[in-house]
Amino acid sequence: MAKIFIVDDVEDNIKLLWYNLEDDGHEVMSASSGQECLDKVLAFNPDVILLDMMMPGMSGSETLAQLKKIETIENTPVIMVSANDGDDSVIETLDLGAHDFISKPFIYPVLEARVRSAVRLKQSQDELAAANQTLATIASTDSLTECFNRRHFFELCNVEFSKAKRHLRPLSVIMLDADKFKAINDNYGHAMGDEALKVIAEVCKACIRESDILARLGGEEFAICCPESTCDGATRIAERIRLAVEKRTISLNGKSTQFTLSLGVTEFTGAETQFDQLVNRADRLLYQAKEQGRNCVISGI
Ligand SMILES: [Mg+2]
Structure with a gap:
């Protein structure tokens, strides 16, 4: 089970994804704007973010750029979801640090497979971060007394x-x-x-x-x-x-x-x-x- 954060300005889009992802055993949270996403993201701490490109106010790309500035979120995989699959928007969001891009209308099993792939990436990143933390502790600590070396x-x-x-x-x-x-x-x-x-x-x-x-x-x-x-x-x-x-x-x-x-x-x-x-x-x-x-x-x- 993973924590998936859906960001979309259309309520029906959120509902559809929410039910499917919950059926697959994921924990789901949603936001209906870029700003709401930024307000909620730290508390939810998702494994994957599904981010709509076309939203009034803050666009998907703008939201992505803001997410990448948050230290604890910058490595969370973001899958961009858009009706516009023109090469330019794919290139733009991947260059901004999106993990993947999927066009609407999508076939749910394909989206789910991409979510699974993003979750695997997040899990290996988390394991690597934990291993690095352990190494840093070993490198800085005296093993007998657990004081610093x-x-x-x-x-x-x-x-x-x-x-x-x-x-x-x-x-x-x-x-x-x-x-x-x-x-x-x-x-x-x-x-x-x-x-x-x-x-x-x-x-x-x-x-x-x-x-x-x-x-x-x-x-x-x-x-x-x-x-x-x-x-x-x-x-x-x-x-x-x-x-x-x-x-x-x-x-x-x-x-x-x-x-x-x-x-x-x-x-x-x-x-x-x-x-x-x-x-x-x-x-x-x-x-x-x-x-x-x-x-x-x-x-x-
Ligand atoms: Mg939209």
Whole structure:
């Protein structure tokens, strides 16, 4: 079953198609003008549009041109329906992006076959779009923790850094690292180490805001970029994360352990020209936290 949108200024034409298409199991919606089509199309989100060429007011070609400007509709196949099958109108509408053209009077089974062909096209386009989305997610995500990976973190943060620099807005960076992580792996096995990494991700996600950007940069090291946050605000987030991890017990196969984090926090001062400079400074502060006995937050600029 597909969703078919009929656009025609003649009520009887709509009725005839509507009954036939519904009999074939499709979900149908109609509009009696180009404007009504544009008003209804987003809410209905059709798989195929059957668009009459000759309509008073906005013509079929004009309506088609407008439909092609709507981002979520531009790939929806449009079949033009017209009593005028002159070469010029066929060429014009195909050039405008119509998927197919059928002349009136049409034989219904032929129209239905063309609708099926358009539906197949739409379905393969949707599958391709979904597959591309999956690939994009895989390419940007760390599979163990489902945080962003290093590459995607820098892509997103460079954009945020440019905005902060242009508008002189606050932006802070938190770097964090699990303390004595090697000991967890050595004493309890790598699966327990993985548990610890998942707990870090889970705790960070619970402590940050929707607009903050969390990533696993590699190994047991994570970074958070906090747009519109001062160093004080980001330090409070860092402290919440530190406390939450300190309280957690991780368990696997009947064994349990606890671990802590060291964190470094810094803020954009207006003088930095690259986002990396903030990451490097937060990293130095993180190492100061390690030197000062671990399980603490050091912030500075
Ligand atoms: Mg008409």
